[in-house]
Amino acid sequence: MLLDIVDDNPGDRLLTFVERARTSGVDWNALHVPCSGLPHALRQANVQTTAKAALGGYPYALYFFQDGDIVILWNGPQGVALDAMLQGLTGHFGAQVRSFAICYNLRADSSGFRKLCERKIAAQSSNQITTFRAAAQDRKRRQQPQILIVEDQAFSSRLLLTMLERNYKTSLATDAEAALAIYLKMAPDIVLLDIELPGINGDEFVGMLTKLDPDAYVVMVSANAWLENVTRSKKNGAKGFIAKPYSKQKILDSVHMFVRTRMPMAGALHG
Amino acid sequence: MDKSLDLNNFHEMTDGDSELEQALFAEFITSCNSGIETLRQCLAARDSEKWTRTVHALKGISLNLGAIRLGELLKTAQTAGGSEKSLGAIISEFDLVRNYLKSMGTAQAGSEGVR
Numbered sequence: 001m002l003l004d005i006v007d008d009n010p011g012d013r014l015l016t017f018v019e020r021a022r023t024s025g026v027d028w029n030a031l032h033v034p035c036s037g038l039p040h041a042l043r044q045a046n047v048q049t050t051a052k053a054a055l056g057g058y059p060y061a062l063y064f065f066q067d068g069d070i071v072i073l074w075n076g077p078q079g080v081a082l083d084a085m086l087q088g089l090t091g092h093f094g095a096q097v098r099s100f101a102i103c104y105n106l107r108a109d110s111s112g113f114r115k116l117c118e119r120k121i122a123a124q125s126s127n128q129i130t131t132f133r134a135a136a137q138d139r140k141r142r143q144q145p146q147i148l149i150v151e152d153q154a155f156s157s158r159l160l161l162t163m164l165e166r167n168y169k170t171s172l173a174t175d176a177e178a179a180l181a182i183y184l185k186m187a188p189d190i191v192l193l194d195i196e197l198p199g200i201n202g203d204e205f206v207g208m209l210t211k212l213d214p215d216a217y218v219v220m221v222s223a224n225a226w227l228e229n230v231t232r233s234k235k236n237g238a239k240g241f242i243a244k245p246y247s248k249q250k251i252l253d254s255v256h257m258f259v260r261t262r263m264p265m266a267g268a269l270h271g
Numbered sequence: 272m273d274k275s276l277d278l279n280n281f282h283e284m285t286d287g288d289s290e291l292e293q294a295l296f297a298e299f300i301t302s303c304n305s306g307i308e309t310l311r312q313c314l315a316a317r318d319s320e321k322w323t324r325t326v327h328a329l330k331g332i333s334l335n336l337g338a339i340r341l342g343e344l345l346k347t348a349q350t351a352g353g354s355e356k357s358l359g360a361i362i363s364e365f366d367l368v369r370n371y372l373k374s375m376g377t378a379q380a381g382s383e384g385v386r
Contacts, residue, residue: 023321155298155332159284162291196327223331245334245342248284 013177014063014071015117016199021073022110029078030104030113031085033097035068043092047072050088055081065120066127078105118200121177125212128184135187136213144168145189145258150179150205151221152197156244160192160221163251176200176208183209190258192251193238195222195229203236210237217262219254221246275367277337284335296372299336303329303365310361314353322353329361338368 021028044062047070051062058076065071074081082103089097104113139146146169151157157172164170171186173179175198183191191209195202202220209216220233225243233241240254285291306329313322330345341364348357 023318025316025318153302153328153332155295155302156335158291158295158298159335162286162288163284196324196331223327223334244331245280245337247280 013175013199015114015121015177016175017061017073018106018110018114018117019199021075021106025107026075027077028073028075028106029082030106031072031082031101032104032113032116033070033072033089033101035070046092047089050085050092054084054088066124067120069120071117073106078103121180122208125180125184132184132187132213135185136215139187139189139215142189142263145255145263146186147171147190147192147255148173148179148182148186148188149192150174150176150197150202151192151194153194156194156221160251163248164255168255176202176205179205180208183213187213189217189262190255191216191218192221192242192254193218195220195224195233203232206233206238207236217258275338275340275364276371277339279337281335281337293376295336296376299332300369300372302332303369307358307362307365310353310358314355314358317353319352323349333368336368338364340364341368 018030044064047062047064051060051072051074055072055074055076058074058081060072060074063071063073072085086098086101089101104110106113144167147164149157149160149164149170149172151160151172152174157174161170161172171182171188173182177199179191179193182188193202193206197205200208202222206216206218206220209218216237218238219240219242220229220238221242221244222229223244225241230241240257242250242254281292281295285295306325309325310322313319313325326345326349330342330349333342333345341361344357344361344364348361351357
């Protein structure tokens with residue numbers, strides 16, 4: 001888990017949640033309070049107490065980042081709730097809170113908040129780089145590829161798992177944030193990545209992965225196999241593109257292609 | 272049902288595991304029911320972005336199952352945008368596919384009973 005979700009009313013990861021909030025037609029607001037510039041860290045217990053008092057009547061969620069920043073999300077009007085929230089935080093952390101806090105309405109303008117979330121998630125990922133480097137070293141010694149499936153549709157993910165998990169160690173993530181956490185921990189050899197995902201989509205995610213790991217081997221999977229999509233995926237660093245409907249042969253071929261090009265010794269051993 | 276459903280590729284992907292296939296049929300029907308409800312809401316709210324996303328998701332699972340005609344209808348609905356006519360055609364075709372899948376389940380349960 002990249003983010004510490006303390007009160008998870010939305011029950012989802014931050015970027016995924018932001019995208020759903022944006023398209024839900026319901027007014028969600030987000031208050032970002034950076035910890036830098038404040039005299040002392042924003043203590044979780046105090047923030048929780050303040051949020052409960054100020055936003056108790058609305059669904060809300062709190063996200064605590066590792067650098068100390070917090071994001072408070074609530075589904076309700078901005079004015080009174082925001083004032084109550086800022087007043088409560090000022091009581092705990094001083095008047096500076098008001099100078100640093102930024103409030104976003106996710107329906108009216110989610111792009112600024114989304115960029116902030118992406119920066120936060122990238123920064124937190126960089127903290128996990130050491131773990132990833134060790135896993136990437138281990139990857140070189142593997143005799144069989146490990147596969148990560150990133151697919152939000154239960155029908156399609158189960159189908160892919162069925163075809164692959166008999167012969168390969170296979171993991172599943174239903175969105176890019178969960179996939180990133182698995183990637184950093186396990187350094188899978190192959191990622192089968194759906195393009196249309198909630199939150200960060202597959203196109204954005206393949207770009208993130210190839211920047212993080214130049215050896216990333218990502219194969220896009222999509223029912224929109226238009227030339228434009230295939231070209232964009234390649235430009236973003238994908239090594240292949242499988243169109244839906246796929247066949248068992250196509251899926252296994254993509255794994256065999258990896259073995260031939262990246263694991264020549266294993267390829268020889270396995271014929 | 273010839274043109275509506277071709278399960279050959281699907282059977283190959285599942286290795287003919289009938290228990291798994293039944294679970295996937297159920298998953299398909301649940302996803303389509305929920306997706307069609309979302310499409311209804313999209314039309315009412317004139318939400319074209321959500322319509323396109325939902326249609327795309329349904330298209331992917333329909334094509335992978337082998338629901339060819341449904342997949343084609345969804346492909347058209349993705350490019351042409353939302354309309355009552357388009358949704359009506361999707362629902363009719365889905366009903367056909369669903370009934371066929373359910374009848375397959377009944378047939379399998381019946382044959383197991385005979386055994």
